[in-house]
Amino acid sequence: MLRARSDGGPAPGDIRNIVNRGRRIEIEANRKALLPIIDIVLTCGRQNIALRGHRDDGRITESEPPDNDGNFRSLVRLLVRHGDGILKEHLEKSGSNATYISKTTQNQILDCAMSIIRSHVRENIQGRFISVLADETTDRAGREQMVVVFRYATEKEGKWVVREDPVAVVDLVEEIKRTGKVSEEEEVKMSGENIGNVLTEKIKEFTGAGSATIVGCGFDGAAAMASENVGVAAVMKRDNPYCDYYHCAMHSLNLCVSACCKQPDIRGCIATIKELTSFFNMSAKRIDALRRAVKTAAPERSRTRLVSLCATRFLERHDAILTLCEMLLSVVTALEDMETWYSPDTRNKAGQLRRALSSASFLVALFALESITAIMLPVARALQAKQMDAVTALEAVQACTKVLQSWREQPDERFAEVMTKAEQAAESLGVVIKPPRCASKSVYRANAGDSDDPIGYYRVNCFLPLLSSTLQQLEQRFGERQCCRSDICSDIV
Incomplete structure (x- = not known):
C-alpha cells in the first residue's frame, strides 16, 4: 500500500485492482448469461409468440416438467439441451434472486427494447x-x-x-x-x-x-x-x-363495395354466399363431400374449399365470389348428394341452398358481382401495397371509376358477357335464365323493363343499379376534396 501511494497509483497487486477485476469478470459473465434470455424474449415478440408470465417463477430444470410451463421456459430449456453451456451454468449456479428469467425481467427487457425503438423513431422524425x-x-x-x-x-x-x-x-x-x-x-x-x-x-x-x-x-x-x-x-x-x-383509402373502398349491395338481387346473392360457405365450412363431412365433387368434376383444380365472404376486406370478398363462380357446378353436385343424407337438417338445408343457387336471379347477380369486383381488384391490391402514397392511390381509384363510367354509358356489351357466363352456368345446372313473374305493382321485387326479355329485365333491374350504386359510392368517398389534395401533392412532387 505504501508503494502504491508513493507511485501515485494502484499497484498490480493492489486490493482495488483485485476487487475491480473480479467485478469486471462478474459483469461480463452476467452479460453473457443474459444475452440468450434477451434473444428469446425478442424472438417471441418478433414472431408473436405469447409470453404469459404466470408460470415463469422458480428455477428451470433441463428435464421437461409434467405440466406445460409456457413458451419462454420451454425455449430456455431448448437452448440448454442443445449446448448453451453459459446459460446452463448460469441457471445452475446463480442465486434465486439473480436468474433473470422471471416475468419481471422479461417485462424490463421488453421495456428496454421499446425505449430503443422509440428513440430510433424519435431521431427519424426530428x-x-x-x-x-x-x-x-x-x-x-x-x-x-x-x-x-x-x-x-x-x-x-x-x-x-x-x-x-x-x-x-x-x-x-x-x-x-x-x-x-x-x-x-x-x-x-x-x-x-x-x-x-x-x-x-x-x-x-x-x-x-x-x-x-x-x-x-x-x-x-x-x-x-x-x-x-x-x-x-x-x-x-x-x-x-x-x-x-x-379517411383510409382501403377502408373507403370496402365501404363502397358494402354500400353498393343494397339492390335486392345483389343483397340476396351475398346472403346466399354467406350461408353457403358457413354451411360447408362448419362440418368436416360436408367439406369432404365438396372435395370429392370437385375432384370428380375438375381433377386439376387445387382449391377444394369455399372462401368465406368477408364483410370488411375487399380482397377476401372477391376471392369468395370468384371461387364460387369456378366451383358452382361442384357445389351444386355436393348439395344434391347431401339431399340423400340421413340428417333431416342437412337434407333440408342442402335442398334450400341448391334451389337458391339454381335461380336465375342468383346466377345473374353472382356474375355481375364478379365482373365489377374484378375491375376493382387491382385498385384494392394497389391500395394495400407498401409505401403507397395518396397521389398514386387516388389515380388508381380514378382509373377504375373511368372504366366503370364507360360501362355505364355503354352497358350492353359488358352485360352481354355477364349474361353469357350466367347462361353457361345455368345450362350446366339444367335451368333456364328467365325473368320472374312480375305484377303490375311490385313491392318486394323490381319490375322495370320488359318482363318477357331476360336480358333487358336483368340489365335494367340488376346490372345497371349495381353499376350506378358503385359509381355513386366511389364519387362520394373519393370525391372532389381528396382529388384536390391529390392534385396539390402531385404539383409539389
Whole structure:
C-alpha cells in the first residue's frame, strides 16, 4: 500500500485492482448469461409468440416438467439441451434472486427494447413532417386498445422511403379516466374530444415540443373520429393547424363495395354466399363431400374449399365470389348428394341452398358481382401495397371509376358477357335464365323493363343499379376534396 501511494497509483497487486477485476469478470459473465434470455424474449415478440408470465417463477430444470410451463421456459430449456453451456451454468449456479428469467425481467427487457425503438423513431422524425394514424379495437380481455402510428418519409441508402412505425398502444378507457379526471362511478364517454385529448397527449409525450410538424391524420369514418366539428380530427386540427384528416383509402373502398349491395338481387346473392360457405365450412363431412365433387368434376383444380365472404376486406370478398363462380357446378353436385343424407337438417338445408343457387336471379347477380369486383381488384391490391402514397392511390381509384363510367354509358356489351357466363352456368345446372313473374305493382321485387326479355329485365333491374350504386359510392368517398389534395401533392412532387 505504501508503494502504491508513493507511485501515485494502484499497484498490480493492489486490493482495488483485485476487487475491480473480479467485478469486471462478474459483469461480463452476467452479460453473457443474459444475452440468450434477451434473444428469446425478442424472438417471441418478433414472431408473436405469447409470453404469459404466470408460470415463469422458480428455477428451470433441463428435464421437461409434467405440466406445460409456457413458451419462454420451454425455449430456455431448448437452448440448454442443445449446448448453451453459459446459460446452463448460469441457471445452475446463480442465486434465486439473480436468474433473470422471471416475468419481471422479461417485462424490463421488453421495456428496454421499446425505449430503443422509440428513440430510433424519435431521431427519424426530428424536424420532419409526419402524419398520425390511429385505430381502436376491443381485445380479448375486454380492453379498448388504441394503437398510434407515425407515417413519415425518411432517406435510406440514398432513396426516400415511407415508413409507418407504431409508437404507442393505449388502454383508451383508462387513459380517458386519467386525462378527463373521471371517477369510477361516472360513465366513460368515448367522444371525439376525449379520444382526441388522449391521442394529443400521447403524441406530445413522444415527440416533445416542436420536434416534428403534424400535417395529416388518418382514422376510420366514424363520427367520433372523422367529424370536423366534434371528432378527433377537429381536436388534431385545433392543436396542429396544418393537420388535415384523411379517411383510409382501403377502408373507403370496402365501404363502397358494402354500400353498393343494397339492390335486392345483389343483397340476396351475398346472403346466399354467406350461408353457403358457413354451411360447408362448419362440418368436416360436408367439406369432404365438396372435395370429392370437385375432384370428380375438375381433377386439376387445387382449391377444394369455399372462401368465406368477408364483410370488411375487399380482397377476401372477391376471392369468395370468384371461387364460387369456378366451383358452382361442384357445389351444386355436393348439395344434391347431401339431399340423400340421413340428417333431416342437412337434407333440408342442402335442398334450400341448391334451389337458391339454381335461380336465375342468383346466377345473374353472382356474375355481375364478379365482373365489377374484378375491375376493382387491382385498385384494392394497389391500395394495400407498401409505401403507397395518396397521389398514386387516388389515380388508381380514378382509373377504375373511368372504366366503370364507360360501362355505364355503354352497358350492353359488358352485360352481354355477364349474361353469357350466367347462361353457361345455368345450362350446366339444367335451368333456364328467365325473368320472374312480375305484377303490375311490385313491392318486394323490381319490375322495370320488359318482363318477357331476360336480358333487358336483368340489365335494367340488376346490372345497371349495381353499376350506378358503385359509381355513386366511389364519387362520394373519393370525391372532389381528396382529388384536390391529390392534385396539390402531385404539383409539389
